Amino acid sequence: MKFVFRVDASIKMGGGHWLRCLALADTLLAKGHQVSFVYAESIPALLKRVEQRPIALFELSASRATELDARLTGELVRRESADWLILDGYHFDSSYRQVLSLSSGVRLLLIDDLNDSGPLYADAVLNSTIYAEELSYSVSGNAFDSPCDLLLGPKYVLLPQAYYRVSVSGMAQRRYLFVNFGATDAAGLTLSALKILNELGFRRDVCVVTGPAMKQHLDVSSLCRRYGYTHLHDLPDLSNVLAQSRLALTAAGSTLHELAFMGVPAVFLVVSDNQLRSARCHQARGWCNWYDGRDAGGLRRAVTEIINWWNDEDELYKRATQACSLIDGHGAERVAEYLQQSR
Incomplete structure (x- = not known):
């Protein structure tokens, strides 16, 4: 299978979203799948970690979390014939996700912590916090009007294989x-x-x-x-x-x-x-x-x-x-x- 991660990092936002995506990517690689990372902003040291793995890297020619970002990401996902798009970042709001899910045409896994950014527009949500089940996620309302699967709680914490x-x-x-x-x-x-x-x-x-x-x-x-x-x-x-x-x-x-x-x-x-x-x-x-x-x-x-x-x-x-x-x-x-x- 093919998995595309859309994630950013910077001095201000830190690298936590990037690193937990990398932990999941390593697990998928170990199972023989193909992985790509798409970003609009990152940190050289984190890019280097990805380059040390058999992961394709794509830098977007757009400001992060804009409508253009969403459309370019969707086009790339279709071109890569991905099975899943995995999205992680507080700056990806509901309007971004709506454009992204419609333009990509593939299933979207949203990695989330707070459920405070509006309708999900996702096929599945991963929230590994210990309070995740208290956040009242809706299981409906994604772009294709189909149920949203919920992966909630510490049993889904993404740790590196080491x-x-x-x-x-x-x-x-x-x-x-x-x-x-x-x-x-x-x-x-x-x-x-x-x-x-x-x-x-x-x-x-x-x-x-x-x-x-x-x-x-x-x-x-x-x-x-x-x-x-x-x-x-x-x-x-x-x-x-x-x-x-x-x-x-x-x-x-x-x-x-x-x-x-x-x-x-x-x-x-x-x-x-x-x-x-x-x-x-x-x-x-x-x-x-x-x-x-x-x-x-x-x-x-x-x-x-x-x-x-x-x-x-x-x-x-x-x-x-x-x-x-x-x-x-x-x-x-x-x-x-x-x-x-x-x-």
Whole structure:
């Protein structure tokens, strides 16, 4: 079968949508299918990751999420004789999807988190958040007036294949505080977080991972050398580091699913409104806390929480157990199986 992904990335929007699409694409490739990525905007480091795979890349000559974008994407999908078009991004609103579904003539899978952008105009919706079933998706109203299938909940979380193979250490053997603020660190939290950790006297092993489009990664590297922290830049996957991580300080983006699967308790910084509901729901499950990264004191309060948790073995074990119960890691397989059955 042939699958076309329509997804974008940028310094401002980050790379989470791109990376979860790549996780599903890898699963489809492993099953012998053909995959293409179509984009209007991306980040060179993310494009490089796609180029390392047998995936065709197409750049659109249109501004992202415009009517021209939708029509050009539809034409490309028809030319590629695709079986499914997979769409992921908050900027693709209902009017875009309507034009796209009509112009492409193939089935559309919408990857969504919030159900806040109007009628679906899709044949299937994938929402892997823990609150997905509360969002009242309509099962009708796509472009062809046929039922919309719903793939909802954490059983459909799209994790990279590497996570299935890694051996997770017991809490007593875990050594790192994992620090990461996404593919771009659009809010610029990394350097400030490290300075606060040092100021408050945190002298444990810290592993700082900067994403592929984090512009200040050389400054982070310099600061890590001064403080005696480990710095890694543009890792293909985080699984081996997370397997050795005792606790995490991160943005409340898609990394929270990876942390939950690996049983790493976390303190999250919310850096955009679309992260709030997820952060609140995950905190209610008892494995993490969140603070507002846009508030002047939010980061300092988060770092203080990290220090308070670090030596509480019982608390960390309880939170790690809660985290592991949320996600089984087979979401990409389930989505691929659904797409294959829908020939």
